[in-house]
Amino acid sequence: MTSSVPPLDRIRVGSAPDSWGVWFPDDPQQVPWKRFLDEVAEAGYEWIELGPYGYLPTDPARLAEETAARGLKVSAGTVFTGLHHGPAVWDTTWAHVADIAALTREMGADHLVVIPSFWRDDKTGQVLEDRTLTSAQWHDLTTQTERLGREVRDRFGLNIVVHPHADTHIDSEENVSRFLDATDPDLVSLCLDTGHYAYCGGDSVKLIETYGERIGYLHLKQVDPEILADVVADEVPFGPAVGRGVMCEPPTGVPALGPVLTAAQKLGVDLFAIVEQDMYPCPPDKPFPIAERTRRFLRSCGA
Structure with a gap:
């Protein structure tokens, strides 16, 4: 691509601990925070997400000092929910x-990424519940998500963005x-993850x-x-x-x-357009070169 690519001046690019193979607050296979x-x-990103709560320091003064020292700002936190179970889990x-x-909120971010709970264990593949919700469960999922959006906005001034996920x-x-279609646009927006959506057949x-x-x-x-085709055929858990x-690494x-x-x-x-390349677990020296190349690629797209 050439410099004639129009600048995407409404897109704020960042990355996340996920791109460094971080899935858990504490895991010996992960790189230190x-x-x-x-x-x-160093890879050229200004924005980051918090990742799993407890991976980065949870003391806001400490985290603010550590991020500011590196010219970084926080775009969002992430929570996991099982709201289709209804008011009992509220x-x-x-x-x-x-x-x-x-x-x-303390870190100055405006968004909370909300990930629904898995119907099968992402490590063992054990089926935890039916992969298809009943009408009653759909009702609980949508109404409780709206409740979450309202409470998070009213108490913390944050917007929830729900993340479709494999x-x-x-x-x-x-x-x-x-x-x-079943949720209030004023309360519930979407975090579109391009990889997960493609993984599940979406455009x-x-x-x-x-x-x-939305x-x-x-x-x-x-x-x-090619790997996805095998994963789907073999019913491999995420x-x-x-x-x-x-x-895989963009743009491949x-x-x-x-x-x-x-x-x-x-x-x-x-x-915000936050890079997330799932690769847990991975060797500690693998993420940085990929992150650097990905940032360079996104600049070539105008971002």
């Missing part, structure tokens, strides 16, 4: 959400559309063009179509699929990120 911060800044959900939302109940085009550009007003946040990643390399996979970013730019709103 200071190394992540050093490398993400108290435990809120206890989990409140600490993360408080730190997210091996959850909000995954395919059909289920994402059903979820969006990111089409989703942006169809539900543009797109509140982007995660940028790609899938390897965790082992990542181990097979199903999420799908979807093409240039058209996705162009479609997002056309919405005319400021959007």
Whole structure:
């Protein structure tokens, strides 16, 4: 690509601990948090997410000092929820959400990424519940998500962005559309993860063009179509699929990120586009060169 590519001036690019193979607050296979911060800044990113709560320091003064020293800012925190279980899980959900939302707010971010719970274990593949929700569970999922959006906004001033994810109940085009059609746009927006959506058969550009007003946040990643075909055929759970390399380095996979970013730019709103290349577990020296090349590639797209 050449310098004639128009600048995507509404897109704010960042990366996340996930791109360094970080899935858990504490895991000996993961890079230490200071190394992540050093490398993400050196790779050319200004924005980061908090990642799993407890991976980065949870004391806001300490975290603010560490990020500022590297020229980094926080775009969002992340929470995991099982809201299709209804009001019975609200108290435990809120206890989990409140600490993360408080730190997210303290760090000056505006977004809370909400990931639905998995219907099968992402490590063992054990089936935890039916992969298809009943009508009653769909009702609980949508109404409790609206409740979460309202409470997070009223108490912390944050916007929730729900993240369709492989091996959850909000995954395919059909289920994402059903979820969006049943929730209040003032309370619930979407974190469109291009890799997860492609993994589940969806078209990111089409989703942006169809539900543009609901797109509140982007995660940028790609899938390897050949590995994905084997994963689908073998019914491989998400965790082992990542181990097979199903999420690959841009621009070698799908979807093409240039058209996705162009479609997002056309919405005319400021959007974060946070790189997430799932590769847990990975050697500690693997993430940085990929992150650097990915940042260079995104600049070539205008971002």
